[in-house]
Amino acid sequence: MKKSFLVLGLLVLLTACANKEVLLPEADVTVVEKVDNWSPVYLFFAQKGKDTVADLNRKNTITSTNYIFNIDKRLPMRLVIPEVNLVLQKKEASPHKSEVAQNYFSYSDTKARRLAFLNVQRIKFTTGTCPKGIVVHVSKAGKVRILEQSVAVEDVPSFLAKLPSDKPFKAQFQFEGDMTYGAYMKFRIAVQQWTIPSMGAHWFSEDYFQ
DSSP states (O other): OBSOOOOOSOOOEEEOGGGOEEEOOEESSOSBOOOOSEEEEEEEEEEETTEEEEEEEOTTOOTTSEEEEEEOTTSBHHHHHHHHHHHHHHHHHOTTOOSSOOEEEEEEETTTTEEEEEEOTTOEEEESOOOSSEEEEEOTTOOEEETTEEEOGGGHHHHHHTSOOSSOOOEEEEEOTTOBHHHHHHHHHHHTTOOOTTOOTTTTOEEEEO
16 A cells, blocks of 8 residues: 655656566556556556567555556556456456545656646446447547548537537547547547536546457
8 A cells, every 4th residue: 555656757667666667658648647556457558479478567556545546558458458457447446445445547647747647447348339319439550530521630529519419418439449548538638628507427437449
């Protein structure tokens, strides 16, 4: 368990056990500046022959704490999601879990020159295809298509708000599984800047990866 996170200068990578490094995603904004009472989870980038592998280390986790996932930005989300869900399932199944503990993804704020965090407690990560509702397709390059139309990321809220509907509808993200974790974080951090008063909490609460 740790009470604070000390960052010296611009933190682009974290060094964990066995001299392994995690290259963190980068952004120029801080979503969450500080997390107290946390445990680290590391997901390293590794290669076995020609294959890319996600190497998980969660040895120092305490299930009653907040979890900070330090994930290498080069890893594809198709490898990240199974490992993240494995850790979250074990945390949820623990008799010592806390009802108030949260889960965070870490990244480097290059403008403020510090480590920052994105709260992902309310996001469900699912492998597969979004079954219903309005699907916001996001390519591995971060390009968006809705109802076969290309939409700029910053214009997604206004595009959805203008869709004709006689009843509330649900919108979720459908990501390409080969999207890197770095590209995913860049997109999800951009989503945090949206102001969408008409959207309920169920919008974008489940991310699908195919």
